[in-house]
Amino acid sequence: MSINFLKTTGTLGADLRALRKSRGITLIDLSEKMGRSVGWLSQVERDISSPTINELRQIAKEFQVPLSLFFGSSEAKANEVGRIVRKSARRKIGGGAIGLVEELLSPDLTDDFEVLRSVFNPNAKLENFVTRPTQEVGYIVSGNLNLWIEDEMFELESGDSFRIRGEQFKWANPNDKNAIVIWVIAPPIY
């Protein structure tokens, strides 16, 4: 029986690069903000050198993502890295609204889209409209979700799906039970 070391999901460098690109930041920009050299950052993103936890924390802060984005709750088997995400090993993506728990179903951040599993807690709601330059499709696995897109409101039930394309939206869970939604976003925002 071995001690559980803190391990990333095995795709750290590629994830960091994808994250940086999705924000339109260059290595030069980031290195200046972090006070590190460009060469070092380049190596980190290619898994040639590995950042300490503190450095990783600094990067996470720079991109406004939770540190948890880089860690699955359990370790992936070697042959599953980049291919399979087990239910027990999904990465938490915090940062969003309260009453909303998001986890990543994609194995890393390098695809042209991202797939999330979102749990909307009972009576949770997003107060203010959000707009993103993305195409998003969601599917209600269970529960109910009220969705406002521009000036329309839709009452969605289990089995319904929706699309948002750069339009402003907000949501509310009108029920006393969780709503579970599979949510696809392109291009990636995390």
Next chain:
Amino acid sequence: MSINFLKTTGTLGADLRALRKSRGITLIDLSEKMGRSVGWLSQVERDISSPTINELRQIAKEFQVPLSLFFGSSEAKANEVGRIVRKSARRKIGGGAIGLVEELLSPDLTDDFEVLRSVFNPNAKLENFVTRPTQEVGYIVSGNLNLWIEDEMFELESGDSFRIRGEQFKWANPNDKNAIVIWVIAPPIY
């Protein structure tokens, strides 16, 4: 009480164009194959003129998609067109393997990705490997699915997810109950 006319989902022109583009076919190519004029086709894709059922059937055949792709099983409300797909109005996407029922969760074919809901019947299996130049992510909603990617086999359970990136794959439902999978494909293949 009114008679139910055969109505497309309200996104026919755009869907036809997306479908044609996804196959890398030009209006000229298609018009020659169909024996119709380029101008007319152009107008169909812009909803300026509407094809007859026979013409639509001809197009469907040309693209090797079922005619059902263009019809939801019930009519969408005007303000939901292009935004919401109700559980009862999903479009059937046949053509795949036997023992597999696929429905479209995306409201049309014009996104950078497509979201499907696939039902794998008990003990259904895909005999031969498939390879597509796509990025695909799937999420097991319920049931079990065995998935082969290249030379590895994975036993997936409810809650697990996977990614396939241009790799050859095949699948089998090892159970006596349906497996339900939300499947995302980019770029679109339908």
Next chain:
DNA sequence: ATATGAAATTTTAACACAAAATTTCATATA
């Protein structure tokens, strides 16, 4: 042993031009 920063390399951006694809519309057709 690791990080740095300047040099070397690779990638992306910005044009300009040609080719291809699509739209428009006056006319023919049913």
Next chain:
DNA sequence: TATATGAAATTTTGTGTTAAAATTTCATAT
């Protein structure tokens, strides 16, 4: 009288070139 055609007009996409920007490499310093 509405619809389809096909040639002309327009728009979009592709190609090749060069410069700028971004990234990688690697000899040296820490």
